[in-house]
Amino acid sequence: VTAAVIVPILTLAFWLYAVVSRSSSATADDAPVHLPGSSLSHILPFFHRRFDFINSGFQLAGQAIYQFSLLGTPVIVLSGEAARRDFFQAKDLDLNAGFKFLSGAIPMVPGVTSNLETRRIALIHKRLVASQTSERLQRLIPLILEDSRRVINTWGYSGSLDPFQQLPELIFQTTVRCLAFTELADDAAKVQRLKELYDTLDTATTPATVLLPWLPGPSAVRRLIATKRIYDIISKTLDERVKNGITRDDTPQMLIDAGDERLVIIGVSLLVAGARSTGTTASWLITFLSGHPQWREKAAEEVRRLVAEHATPPHRPSEPRDTSTDPTTPQEPPLSDHRPPPLSELHTSLGSVPLSAWETDTPVLDAMIRETLRVAEPHVAMRQYLPPSHLDEKAQLHIGGKAVPPGAFVMYPFSDVHLSSEVYKNPWCWDPARPELNLKAPYAYVGMGAGSTTCLGKRLATLELKLITALFVLGFGDFRAVDKLGAPLDELPRPNWNDILTCKPPAGSCFVRFERTVERDA
Ligand code: HEM
Structure with missing residues (x-):
């Protein structure tokens, strides 16, 4: 019983820590802006009011591309014509990995x-x-x-x-x-x-x-x-x-x-x-x-x-009938x-x-x-950027002019x-x-x-x-x-x-x- 209580609590604490202490690594010029506020209450609407969450994210960030953090992993949200084109043309964006992590709506x-x-x-x-x-x-x-x-x-x-x-x-x-x-x-x-x-x-x-x-x-x-x-x-x-x-x-x-x-x-x-x-x-x-x-x-x-x-x-x-021989036949x-x-x-x-x-x-x-x-x-199209391992570790994908690091999740809302x-x-x-x-x-x-x-x-x-x-x-x-x-x-x-x-x-x-x-x- 003790383990049944302690393990979930420890896990939740770890998760909250991971969420709150989102990667604060040096932000490169081409990194997407971070959404202000990464606490659990900020992120929860992503799951039950996704459309509102995404839109308010654009407003809060004041940019066409932004990122937030889920369990310490960056999730990049895209908008605009250039980002849309890059997203749909990009290689090494894995749909199944993205869907599995961010949706969970398929039977597992x-x-x-x-x-x-x-x-x-x-x-x-x-x-x-x-x-x-x-x-x-x-x-x-x-x-x-x-x-x-x-x-x-x-x-x-x-x-x-x-x-x-x-x-x-x-x-x-x-x-x-x-x-x-x-x-x-x-x-x-x-x-x-x-x-x-x-x-x-x-x-x-x-x-x-x-x-x-x-x-x-x-x-x-x-x-x-x-x-x-x-x-x-x-x-x-x-x-x-x-x-x-x-x-x-x-x-x-x-x-x-x-x-x-x-x-x-x-x-x-x-x-x-x-x-x-x-x-x-x-x-x-x-x-x-x-x-x-x-x-x-x-x-x-x-x-x-x-x-x-x-x-x-x-x-x-309305199959045409041959009425030529009988003029009295009513027309269709x-x-x-x-x-x-x-x-x-x-x-x-x-x-x-x-x-x-x-x-x-x-x-x-x-x-x-x-x-x-x-x-x-x-x-909302979801992918994870999984470049082949032989690529230079520093290799980064750019979408809409913003850098996407390996392992990051990327989302393009159809809205x-x-x-x-x-x-x-x-x-x-x-x-x-x-x-x-x-x-x-x-x-x-x-x-x-x-x-x-x-x-x-x-x-x-x-x-x-x-x-x-x-x-x-x-x-x-x-x-x-x-x-x-x-x-x-x-x-x-x-x-x-x-x-x-x-x-x-x-x-x-x-x-x-x-x-x-x-x-x-x-
Ligand atoms: C009106 C009904 C449907 C709509 C609007 C629809 C829409 C879509 C969209 C938008 C995608 C691309 C997802 C993305 O880029 O994130 C997709 C992919 C896919 N759809 Fe559908 N779909 C429909 C019905 C179906 C049905 C009936 C099946 C068959 C079971 C199916 C199987 C798939 C599969 C397997 C993929 C993934 C393709 C891949 O990984 O390359 N869809 N669908």
Whole structure:
């Protein structure tokens, strides 16, 4: 008992000492300015009000680049065009080391993921890319639509939904379908259980669990238990598949077939965790559409056209008929007059639109997704500068004219460019038609990453978002942003960039009232 009390106290004392006595080494001219105030209370907002912390840091420092200290390690925060360009082009900035130290939001199991080597991460990434070939994505389209139809059916014919809860649930289901075991995706109860466990990981991530991951506080214990349960569910599914000699057409099977069986458990858990941002984007995209009926109609028109031009009969709503021989044959009504088919038929007709059309012939959906990522993706890119050991010890990286010492962490908040009023006029306004979206300025848009680090799940995430949006705009005659009493909202809530994982507005501040265009499916 004594040790259980003394060890954490000593650790905390040591940590406080390290924080307070931040490196006071001689400051070179090109070193970033230190943020005044490095006590624990100054630094804590970095974890729970990151957007405010970063912005007030710029104000306090009075410079475009500053540094603060975490556990005695320098963390450099960047802003401005030059720093942005240098950051995205720099070599030897390690994303995984940065993410692991500063975020802690991925499941870590001692001895399993805690010391994930670069080599294993690279292999998981390679398999992720392989799981998104055109052929495979094409096969996933009907599966994503069928899962979505099943989930949407549980919402009923009309009512109100919480976009920040129900859309991530829907996306979680389709993500498990696309990246995890088919057996799991087919079991709604297990999908729900997994979702709860991943949510526990998110809520149990605290400053202590990030900075002192080995300290057995209550949050750390909750994280460990949740992580263990995630691994148990996945490893049991793997064991049963291998034991029964079953083969499925899914991502884990690709790892098994390639002889990477040991990677399956880690890979699947990391990929599912990594897909959280798709849920956040879906929540905001549908929320924005629910407050911008003109864009909802533009999206609906585009999807109707897509179906008319690319879907296979008999679900082609405006298939041209040969009326030349019979002048009495009524003319097809214009596309916009077509009543969409029931959800069951709608998902079949959307499912017969080929992948190439979804990927290359949807400019309106593309602009809406891009604009949603610009305004509602609270990402802060994090890296650690790890130069190869053969480099001169004194070798330093310069970003935006400031020196970055080896071992330092570097952060680039996406808000610096995406919410800059110099780059985007009226930056908080969601406007997919804004001309700045075609900006040629370096890295003016980084929503799916930039430079050497771009999103490896981009094709899949974008496809999922388009399919779900298509189901919404054709499957619901109307959907509107309302308050908790069902009254229309005068103004949509603003994405909360301090909520670094989901960007959610205050709970209960926004719902989406919907009414299906068509009868409920069986
Ligand atoms: C709308 C959804 C998504 C968004 C907005 C998004 C955004 C991003 C961004 C901005 C980066 C670069 C991070 C940085 O530079 O710090 C990134 C990297 C990455 N994303 Fe996504 N992502 C999404 C969905 C997914 C999905 C579904 C997966 C698949 C599981 C995925 C896997 C990855 C991986 C593995 C990387 C790291 C790439 C590397 O290390 O080079 N993402 N993503």
